[in-house]
Amino acid sequence: MVLVLALGDLHVPHRAPDLPAKFKSMLVPGKIQHIICTGNLCIKEVHDYLKTLCPDLHIARGEYDEETRYPETKTLTIGQFKLGLCHGHQVIPWGDLDSLAMLQRQLDVDILVTGHTHQFTAYKHEGGVVINPGSATGAYSSITYDVNPSFVLMDIDGLRVVVYVYELIDGEVKVDKIDFKKTTTTTAH
Amino acid sequence: MLKSKLKIPDKTRKPFPDRLGSLVAGFDSRDGENGGSGAALEFGEELETIQPNGFGSDREFEEPDDGVEEECAQDEDAAGGAGGGEPDLRARQRPNTREGSGPVSVLEVIAADEKRSDVEHEISQEEINLEKLQRIATMGLPDEGGLRATSWKLLLGYLPPSRKLWEKELSENRLKYAKLKEDLLISPSEFARRKNLNSGPCETEAGSDVDGPLRRHQIAQEDHPLSLGKASVWNQYFENTEVAEQIDRDLQRTHPDMKFFSGETVISRRHREAMRNILLLFAKLNPAIRYVQGMNEVLAPIYYVFSTDPNEQNAANAEADSFSCFVRLLGDSVDHFCQQLDNSSVGILSTISRLSELLKTNDEELWRHLEFTTRVEPQFYAFRWITLLLTQEFSFQSILRIWDSLLGNPFGVQDMLLRVCCAMLLCVKSKLLRGDFIANLKLLQHYPDINIEHLLQVAMDLTPDTSSYRLSL
Numbered sequence: 001m002v003l004v005l006a007l008g009d010l011h012v013p014h015r016a017p018d019l020p021a022k023f024k025s026m027l028v029p030g031k032i033q034h035i036i037c038t039g040n041l042c043i044k045e046v047h048d049y050l051k052t053l054c055p056d057l058h059i060a061r062g063e064y065d066e067e068t069r070y071p072e073t074k075t076l077t078i079g080q081f082k083l084g085l086c087h088g089h090q091v092i093p094w095g096d097l098d099s100l101a102m103l104q105r106q107l108d109v110d111i112l113v114t115g116h117t118h119q120f121t122a123y124k125h126e127g128g129v130v131i132n133p134g135s136a137t138g139a140y141s142s143i144t145y146d147v148n149p150s151f152v153l154m155d156i157d158g159l160r161v162v163v164y165v166y167e168l169i170d171g172e173v174k175v176d177k178i179d180f181k182k183t184t185t186t187t188a189h
Numbered sequence: 190m191l192k193s194k195l196k197i198p199d200k201t202r203k204p205f206p207d208r209l210g211s212l213v214a215g216f217d218s219r220d221g222e223n224g225g226s227g228a229a230l231e232f233g234e235e236l237e238t239i240q241p242n243g244f245g246s247d248r249e250f251e252e253p254d255d256g257v258e259e260e261c262a263q264d265e266d267a268a269g270g271a272g273g274g275e276p277d278l279r280a281r282q283r284p285n286t287r288e289g290s291g292p293v294s295v296l297e298v299i300a301a302d303e304k305r306s307d308v309e310h311e312i313s314q315e316e317i318n319l320e321k322l323q324r325i326a327t328m329g330l331p332d333e334g335g336l337r338a339t340s341w342k343l344l345l346g347y348l349p350p351s352r353k354l355w356e357k358e359l360s361e362n363r364l365k366y367a368k369l370k371e372d373l374l375i376s377p378s379e380f381a382r383r384k385n386l387n388s389g390p391c392e393t394e395a396g397s398d399v400d401g402p403l404r405r406h407q408i409a410q411e412d413h414p415l416s417l418g419k420a421s422v423w424n425q426y427f428e429n430t431e432v433a434e435q436i437d438r439d440l441q442r443t444h445p446d447m448k449f450f451s452g453e454t455v456i457s458r459r460h461r462e463a464m465r466n467i468l469l470l471f472a473k474l475n476p477a478i479r480y481v482q483g484m485n486e487v488l489a490p491i492y493y494v495f496s497t498d499p500n501e502q503n504a505a506n507a508e509a510d511s512f513s514c515f516v517r518l519l520g521d522s523v524d525h526f527c528q529q530l531d532n533s534s535v536g537i538l539s540t541i542s543r544l545s546e547l548l549k550t551n552d553e554e555l556w557r558h559l560e561f562t563t564r565v566e567p568q569f570y571a572f573r574w575i576t577l578l579l580t581q582e583f584s585f586q587s588i589l590r591i592w593d594s595l596l597g598n599p600f601g602v603q604d605m606l607l608r609v610c611c612a613m614l615l616c617v618k619s620k621l622l623r624g625d626f627i628a629n630l631k632l633l634q635h636y637p638d639i640n641i642e643h644l645l646q647v648a649m650d651l652t653p654d655t656s657s658y659r660l661s662l
Contacts, residue, residue, distance in 0.1 A: 001378045003414055026415040031427055122403040129403070153414055157378040164413045165405060175413045176405040179385065 002078055003031060005054070007151035008038025008087070008115040009135040011064065012046050016137035020149050022173050023136065023166070029053050032153075034078060038115030038133065039087035040064050062087040062115070075107050079156045080182060084109035088116035088132070094143070095132070097125055104128045110182060111154075111161070117141060120150045120165060122178055129180060131163065138168065159183075305331040312339055317350040319343065326597025327649070329590055329642070335498040337589065341491070342510065344596040345517045359506070366509035373473050374466060377422045381412065429473065432480050436468045439485045447585060449493060463508040464492055467515060481526045483573075486580040488515050490588055518578075521603050525576045540575055540603070541567045547611045551651050555618050563626045570633035574610050578602070582613075582636045594645050605648065612648035 005027075012018060019027075032054045039062025041047055047067065050057055061070035074085040084107040091099045095117040104112040104125075111129045118141035120134035134150035141147060149168040154161055163178040308331060311322050322343060330337045342348040347362070348355055411421035418424060440461045445451045450460060467488060472480040491514050495507040503510070530536040545567050549556040559565045573581055578595065580588050591609060598605035614621065616639055621629050 001376050026417065028415075030430070031414065122405075123401065124403050125400050155378050155381075155414060157382075160382070162378065162381065163403075164408075164415075166413075166415070175408055177408050177413070178403045178405055180403065 002033050002156045004034045004036060004078060004083075004154040004156060005032045005151065006036050006038070006113050006131065006133045006154060007136040008133055009040045009062070009118050009139060009141070010046055010137045011040055011042060011135070011139035012137065014042060014064065015139035019137055020168050022168060022171075023149065023151065026166070026173070027053055034058070034076075036074075036076075036083065036085050036113055038062065038085065038113060039070065040115070042066050058085055060085045060087050063089050073103075073107060075109055080159050081111055081156055081161065082109040084112045086112070086114050088114035095119075095121070097123060097130065100130050101125050101128070104130065113152075117143060118147045119144075120148075120152070120167065122163065122165075124180070134167075301331065304328070305334065305336065308336045308340065309334070312336065312343070315352050317343060317352065319350055320599065323597040323599050326593045327645075330593045332589070333499075335500050335503065337593070338494050338498040338500075338503060341494060341592075341596055342514060345514045347510065347514050347517060359510075362513055363506050363509040366512055369470060369474075370466060373470060377414070377426045380422050429469070432472050433465070433469055435482070436465055436472070436480055436485070439482055440464055440468075443485050443489050444585065449496075450489065460492070460496065463511075464488055467492070467508060467512045470512065471516065471519075475523070478523060478526045483577045484519075484526075486577050487519065490580065490585070490592060491515055491518065493585075494589065518602070521601065522576065522578070537572060537576060538568075540607070541571050544571055544575070544607050544610050547607055547651065547653075548614055550653075551611060552615055552618065555614060555621060558622055559614070559629070563621075563624070563629050565626060565629045565633070569630055571610055573634075574613070575606060578606060579609065583641070584638075587641045590641050591645065594648070608648040608651050609644065611651055612644050615647055616644055 010016065010019070018024070029052055034056045035050055035054045035058065037050065037057065037059040039060045041050075041059070042062070042064045043066055047057075047059070058074050058076060059070045060074050061068070061072055072086065072090065076083050076085075084104060086103060086107075088094065088100075091103055091114070093099060100112060100114060103114075109128065111131060113131050113133065115132060115135075117132060118135040118139065119132065121130070121132045123130045131152060133152040135141065135147050136149055136151045138147045138149035151166050153164040153166065155164065159182045161180055161182075163180075165176045165178065167174050167176075304325075307325055308322075311317060311325060322340060326340055326344060330340050339348070343350065347358075349358055411418040412423075413421075414423045416423055441451070443450045443461075443464075448454070448457065450457055464485065468480055468484060471484070472478075488511065492507060492511040495510050495514075496504055498504045498507070524530050524533075524535040525537040525540065527536070531538055533539065545556070545560070548559075559567075579591055583591065595602045595605045595609070613636060614633075617632060617637065620632055624632060
């Protein structure tokens with residue numbers, strides 16, 4: 001039972017001052033085992049804050065990040081799943097499923113987590129899953145101003161993943177979940 | 190199990206004040222309680238002329254459990270040979286210079302066999318006479334054949350005295366335990382999955398070949414991992430991780446010298462996991478006390494004895510049996526662990542003062558010396574003795590022997606426990622009288638190895654403290 005937090009596109013301080021208070025009250029240290037962050041934090045303070053939630057932090061570089069040494073893409077294996085991480089501004093057209101699928105095949109992962117569009121999406125596509133956790137602060141994006149703060153928490157348990165989607169709609173936190181199962185095992189390495 | 194408290198067991202109906210003198214001299218004129226002790230007593234006397242240090246059973250268990258078999262044999266002959274023909278004072282005053290014993294003699298082996306057959310006979314009855322079993326247990330139970338395991342289960346009341354009910358009781362209890370585990374120790378994801386299965390098959394499972402947006406499902410309000418609500422399964426799970434972590438830490442430190450408990454082998458891991466489940470379950474079922482450091486030590490002998498039962502079915506269910514017996518054993522002393530009750534009449538301080546009174550009744554000189562002259566308050570040493578049922582003071586094998594007596598006492602574990610504690614003080618009386626605060630404290634907190642049979646004998650012969658008897662419990 002591994003809990004993985006996926007979030008990104010916070011754009012602190014340029015576009016948003018901080019995470020919403022309701023999100024912050026829920027995110028306490030000790031519960032989450034990994035954090036994957038799609039990028040655009042943008043400053044070190046946010047990095048430090050995430051580090052306090054969980055020591056295992058993975059970040060991919062977004063175009064506005066002030067830390068230049070984050071990698072463009074990252075892959076990691078958690079349990080039976082291979083996860084891929086990329087900010088998404090490199091994949092054109094932005095948010096296009098087929099292009100993202102191309103990236104997924106390139107990275108050879110089961111779950112691809114990208115951001116940049118600031119909209120939550122979760123798609124099953126050609127044998128893998130593409131998840132976009134949206135913007136955790138609700139910052140405006142290059143595409144739209146109408147953004148709800150959202151992030152994603154994945155509960156990886158064997159071959160099954162339960163994805164909990166946290167969205168702040170009209171000041172209230174709404175939680176949904178998505179279930180999916182992997183059909184074959186991956187070789188551990 | 191407690192009959193009228195005023196009944197004084199036969200064993201102590203010897204002249205009281207003289208006992209103290211005889212304790213000091215170390216000579217014990219007690220007759221053996223078992224049959225065949227006459228021969229053994231002569232044997233003891235005979236040996237005493239040859240080995241003035243007292244014979245073989247004197248030898249203390251100074252090394253840890255590497256020599257378990259050897260110690261077993263020693264324990265056997267000590268148990269079987271009429272309490273081990275008493276060491277005299279001279280032997281005790283040279284604490285660590287025990288010579289090696291002579292070879293285990295035929296008579297000792299015979300005595301051990303006799304004891305084993307006594308127990309076997311008793312246990313194999315259709316209706317077991319608990320009193321008789323208690324008496325036998327007080328003399329010490331044999332180590333092999335799973336006899337100790339069965340006896341302990343009977344003495345703790347886990348198994349009913351009527352043999353035909355055993356099957357039923359055991360399977361019922363084991364089933365209950367399994368269900369408890371399932372209800373309380375389940376991980377939240379497992380819980381969520383089961384709920385999912387119950388509330389209808391999931392479409393996404395079936396439609397795994399269909400591409401497209403994944404469907405979002407509603408969830409009950411509190412049912413997500415970050416929920417802070419009290420009723421949430423997840424929240425409770427995370428609250429318990431703290432307790433679980435402490436239990437884990439303590440388990441790592443349980444008996445590090447024994448392969449059974451420590452090390453990274455599959456077996457020891459499995460044992461630790463079983464103990465972890467038991468302690469976690471106990472903590473959850475008793476939110477008032479939860480887990481207190483030291484409970485792992487009380488659990489260890491029980492779990493060890495039950496897992497090393499040669500009967501395979503029993504050994505496989507050791508976890509379930511240990512849980513029930515652990516709960517029963519702690520039933521009397523659970524108040525000792527509750528901090529709020531410290532000063533009340535059932536708390537640890539009251540028990541400690543009962544120990545003090547017992548010492549005063551039996552040996553006022555020593556009591557005075559400890560309380561006033563050297564100011565060694567019983568809290569400093571007796572707290573650990575009492576709450577942990579002496580598991581930290583002696584070697585593992587000795588603990589098993591002492592627990593035989595504790596469980597076999599018709600007046601209950603606590604009563605015998607106080608007696609043994611008092612006996613511990615009496616047995617090192619001369620050193621205590623000579624020492625000051627620091628020396629005494631050091632001595633009592635690192636209790637020296639002594640002959641366990643002698644200790645238990647002294648304990649049984651103590652005058653009970655009648656000044657503060659509670660007629661009703």
